[in-house]
Amino acid sequence: QSALTQPASVSGSPGQSISIPCTGTSSDVGAYDYVSWYQQHPGKAPKMIFFDVNNRPSAFSNRFSASKSGNTASLTISGLQAEDESVYYCSSYTTSSTWVFGGGTMVTVL
Amino acid sequence: EVQLLESGGGLVQPGGSLRVSCVASGFTFSSRTMSWVRQAPGKGLEWVAGISGSGETPHYADSVKGRFTISRDNSKNALYLQMSSLRAEDTAVYFCAKRLGLDTSSYYFAFDVWGHGTMVTVSS
Numbered sequence: 610q611s612a613l614t615q616p617a618s619v620s621g622s623p624g625q626s627i628s629i630p631c632t633g634t635s636s637d638v639g640a641y642d643y644v645s646w647y648q649q650h651p652g653k654a655p656k657m658i659f660f661d662v663n664n665r666p667s668a669f670s671n672r673f674s675a676s677k678s679g680n681t682a683s684l685t686i687s688g689l690q691a692e693d694e695s696v697y698y699c700s701s702y703t704t705s706s707t708w709v710f711g712g713g714t715m716v717t718v719l
Numbered sequence: 720e721v722q723l724l725e726s727g728g729g730l731v732q733p734g735g736s737l738r739v740s741c742v743a744s745g746f747t748f749s750s751r752t753m754s755w756v757r758q759a760p761g762k763g764l765e766w767v768a769g770i771s772g773s774g775e776t777p778h779y780a781d782s783v784k785g786r787f788t789i790s791r792d793n794s795k796n797a798l799y800l801q802m803s804s805l806r807a808e809d810t811a812v813y814f815c816a817k818r819l820g821l822d823t824s825s826y827y828f829a830f831d832v833w834g835h836g837t838m839v840t841v842s843s
Binding site for chain 2: 641660702705
């Protein structure tokens with residue numbers, strides 16, 4: 610049950626696009642289309658922003674998109690804004706009927 | 720409104736035991752798999768345990784297997800995590816989280832509702 614791999618930090622200027630990769634294995638990310646993404650602000654509970662790879666809750670910004678290829682999933686933020694500064698986590702359901710999270714990526718808007 | 724409210728956290732000595740609880744409202748509790756997810760201070764999220772709506776199928780992370788027990792009481796809309804043989808590395812905020820999809824669904828394997836968390840500190 611190793612954690613999924615995410616970069617510790619990603620930064621970009623306002624208006625730019627950034628991507629956060631999330632790498633797993635054939636037992637988690639590569640096994641099913643059950644990757645989800647969460648946004649967490651300091652001191653708050655995580656908030657689901659994508660489920661089942663690329664399904665976004667209707668209330669969440671469409672500047673965010675997500676995808677998956679093989680054992681790697683990705684979250685992309687377009688038109689980066691100051692309010693996007695946060696920590697982002699990927700997660701996947703696994704073949705062992707458990708879940709696994711990535712280590713989290715801090716997004717900084719320069 | 721869908722809500723999860725955790726309680727029961729506190730300070731416990733290494734080797735000790737503690738039970739944290741989560742009370743749910745606003746949805747059909749018995750139809751959803753529920754999980755506990757923890758976050759050590761300044762660290763990332765770690766899935767700890769999950770249990771099906773019927774309570775028949777618990778699963779655990781390797782880090783807590785044999786020490787933690789997840790259970791639920793659907794008559795009370797309550798989820799529990801009994802923690803024993805606690806270690807310093809178990810110190811964390813423990814979140815209760817609801818699976819998006821029904822247990823009968825082949826989709827929606829994500830956590831759409833989270834509680835505010837309850838802090839567990841293991842220290843002498």
